Structures are given as structure tokens and as C-alpha cells.
Amino acid sequence: MSEKRRLPTPHAGVDVTDAVCPMTFVKAKVALDVLEPGQILSIRLSDGEPIRNVPRSLKDDGHRVLGLTDNGDGTYDLLVEKGQD
Amino acid sequence: MTTDYKALKAGGFMRQVQKDRFSLRIKVVGGNLTTGQLRTIAEVADRHGVGHVHLTSRQGLEIPFIELKDIETVKESLAAGSVDTGICGPRVRTVTACQGSEVCPHGCVDTLALAKAISDRYFGRELPHKFKFGITGCQNNCLKAEENDLGIKGGYVIEWQEQPCVYCGICAKVCREGAIFASDDEIRLDPSKCNHCGRCVKSCPSDAWKGQSGYILSFGGLFGNRIYTGKHIIGIQTDLETVFRAADAALDFFKLHGNPGERFLAAIERTGWEELKNAVQAAVLAPSPAPSQAGAAA
Numbered sequence: 044m045s046e047k048r049r050l051p052t053p054h055a056g057v058d059v060t061d062a063v064c065p066m067t068f069v070k071a072k073v074a075l076d077v078l079e080p081g082q083i084l085s086i087r088l089s090d091g092e093p094i095r096n097v098p099r100s101l102k103d104d105g106h107r108v109l110g111l112t113d114n115g116d117g118t119y120d121l122l123v124e125k126g127q128d
Numbered sequence: 129m130t131t132d133y134k135a136l137k138a139g140g141f142m143r144q145v146q147k148d149r150f151s152l153r154i155k156v157v158g159g160n161l162t163t164g165q166l167r168t169i170a171e172v173a174d175r176h177g178v179g180h181v182h183l184t185s186r187q188g189l190e191i192p193f194i195e196l197k198d199i200e201t202v203k204e205s206l207a208a209g210s211v212d213t214g215i216c217g218p219r220v221r222t223v224t225a226c227q228g229s230e231v232c233p234h235g236c237v238d239t240l241a242l243a244k245a246i247s248d249r250y251f252g253r254e255l256p257h258k259f260k261f262g263i264t265g266c267q268n269n270c271l272k273a274e275e276n277d278l279g280i281k282g283g284y285v286i287e288w289q290e291q292p293c294v295y296c297g298i299c300a301k302v303c304r305e306g307a308i309f310a311s312d313d314e315i316r317l318d319p320s321k322c323n324h325c326g327r328c329v330k331s332c333p334s335d336a337w338k339g340q341s342g343y344i345l346s347f348g349g350l351f352g353n354r355i356y357t358g359k360h361i362i363g364i365q366t367d368l369e370t371v372f373r374a375a376d377a378a379l380d381f382f383k384l385h386g387n388p389g390e391r392f393l394a395a396i397e398r399t400g401w402e403e404l405k406n407a408v409q410a411a412v413l414a415p416s417p418a419p420s421q422a423g424a425a426a
């Protein structure tokens with residue numbers, strides 16, 4: 044069993060577990076908007092459709108996904124580094 | 129003079145319960161019509177029909193209540209607006225398709241281009257009974273590939289690359305087949321479980337999963353008097369020419385073994401699935417044709 048990879052500490056966090064597609068992605072985008080490029084956002088996501096689409100959409104928008112933590116309660120924390128504007 | 133209903137039916141004019149009235153089938157490929165074609169169809173439906181059209185269950189369109197005496201005029205008006213009439217009877221029917229990878233984010237193959245190619249190659253070909261092609265872009269199967277005599281479903285042949293992977297594990301979470309195992313330092317694929325849905329490729333935020341477009345063929349499907357799910361007798365094919373060779377083999381098999389008025393499935397069951405499988409596999413494995421002069425010089 045390997046030691047868990049160390050993930051950086053986020054600069055801000057947003058919970059999108061109360062939203063449905065496409066608002067999950069929109070809420071994440073709004074939260075990223077106020078950050079500087081290179082800063083890190085933690086996004087709490089629900090299982091299912093959000094986990095399928097949000098990380099990929101953020102990547103397509105030029106941000107970098109750093110990792111995903113399973114909270115064990117049907118939610119995940121996604122760490123994303125904001126890309127250049 | 130007696131009316132040749134069989135010839136009219138072959139030309140897409142479907143006899144109605146009302147005397148000397150016909151519902152005219154329009155040729156549609158992959159469910160797409162241009163707005164110009166729609167205007168022409170609307171004009172004809174207003175002038176020669178009763179002001180409405182009918183959308184069929186297989187992406188076709190019919191103009192009902194055309195009078196027998198107007199048939200030639202109707203054909204000319206439609207042809208002038210680049211609208212072809214459809215067909216009925218014992219031959220290759222409308223090739224249906226979902227919007228595919230050029231429009232739909234889930235799509236793994238360009239279904240419309242394939243529908244056009246299949247239609248150009250086979251539409252109207254005479255066979256013992258009707259023969260339906262249906263093309264769907266992914267495992268969501270919006271176009272219900274397996275209910276067709278020959279169904280084609282898009283998929284990905286996947287491959288994982290270590291370098292860009294951030295080991296987030298999203299691929300393992302989105303895989304519905306349990307084919308991917310992910311930990312903090314390992315990603316493992318069980319190819320025997322992969323159904324080529326491509327969800328890992330589509331959701332990967334680091335492009336570590338690569339997908340090569342492929343085609344999953346199903347044979348003998350029915351969704352009418354009898355309902356039968358078409359069988360996957362060969363694996364996913366990544367080469368389009370191979371797909372055509374497999375389809376050629378299926379149609380040749382039907383032509384050779386089918387009795388008049390008998391659907392493809394009935395011909396397969398009477399002749400044996402093994403026979404069909406052997407014929408299709410032989411076609412798939414057939415060596416590529418000799419390279420052309422230009423190809424050889426390259």
C-alpha cells in the first residue's frame with residue numbers, strides 16, 4: 044500500500060452537491076472566476092453525473108485537475124488549479 | 129387500367145384505407161433533412177396532401193393523402209426541391225442514425241457520415257425481405273442498434289497512458305462495467321470487462337485515456353411481430369472498410385439463404401448462426417486489396 048499522494052492545500056472551496064447539471068459546472072466556474080491563475084479550488088461534487096462531466100469540462104476550459112478525494116459519503120473533493128485567463 | 133400497387137409501393141407510395149389515396153414516403157438518411165427540403169415537403173403537403181406530414185418510427189417522413197392522379201406531379205415537385213422519394217418492400221430500407229460524434233458529446237463515431245456511406249452503398253438493394261440498418265454513436269444506444277437487421281454501434285478501443293495520468297480515479301468511478309481499478313499509484317484495465325463505452329476517455333481530465341473509434345456490429349435484430357435483440361458475433365472493428373466487408377457478407381448471406389418473404393433472422397436461424405458467423409468472419413479477415421500504383425509508390 045503506497046502512501047497517499049500529497050495534494051496541495053486549496054485557496055478556496057465550493058460545494059456543488061446541491062446543484063444539478065449544468066449548474067454544477069456553472070457554480071464551479073463562478074468560484075474559479077475570483078481566483079488568480081495558479082490558485083487552487085476544492086470542489087465538493089456528488090457521485091454520478093457531476094463526477095463524469097465536471098472534471099472534464101473544467102479541463103476543457105483550460106484548468107488543471109490535480110486530484111480527487113473520496114469522502115466515503117457519496118461526495119468527492121476535486122482539486123483544480125486555475126488556468127491562465 | 130389497373131393500378132400497379134406493387135410498383136407504387138416500391139417507389140414509396142403507400143396505399144391508404146381511402147380509395148386512390150397514398151401516403152408518400154420521403155427518403156431520409158440518418159434522420160437529417162435540410163430546411164430547404166422541409167420547405168419543399170411543406171409546399172407539396174399543402175398543395176397535394178392535407179396540410180400535415182407524418183414522422184415515422186424510423187426517422188422517415190410521409191406525406192399522406194396524395195391522390196393517384198397527382199403522383200407524377202408530386203414526384204417532379206419534390207425532385208425540383210432536391211427531395212427524393214423513399215422505398216418500401218423487400219429491399220434495404222432507410223438507414224437511421226443518431227447525431228453522433230459531430231454533434232453529441234457522448235458520440236464515439238461520426239454516425240451521419242457512416243449512414244450516408246451505408247445508404248449510398250446499399251439503399252434499395254433487392255433482398256428476400258426488408259432489411260434495416262441502424263447506426264448509433266455510443267452505448268447509450270439512442271438509435272437502438274440491436275433492433276435492426278444490421279446494427280452498428282460506435283465505441284472506443286481504449287488505452288491508458290501513464291505519463292499524463294494524475295491518478296484521480298475518475299475513470300474507475302465512471303466505468304459501469306467495473307473494468308478499471310484505480311489507486312493512488314496504479315491504474316489497471318481488465319479488457320475482458322470493457323464494453324467500449326468510452327466513458328473513461330470522455331471523462332478523463334488529463335487525457336491519459338486514449339480512445340480509437342470503433343464499430344460494434346449486431347445481426348438479425350427484429351422489433352415487429354417478433355422481437356429479437358441482434359447478436360454481436362464479431363468483436364469491435366476499428367477499420368471502416370472491414371465494416372463494409374462484414375455488411376457485404378451479411379447481405380450476400382441473406383440473398384443466398386433467405387426465402388422470399390423471410391426476414392434475415394429467420395434465414396439465419398434456418399441456416400445456422402455458425403454459418404453466418406463463418407461468412408462474416410471470413411470477410412472481416414479477408415486480406416486488404418492489393419495497393420494501388422499510387423499507394424505502392426508512396
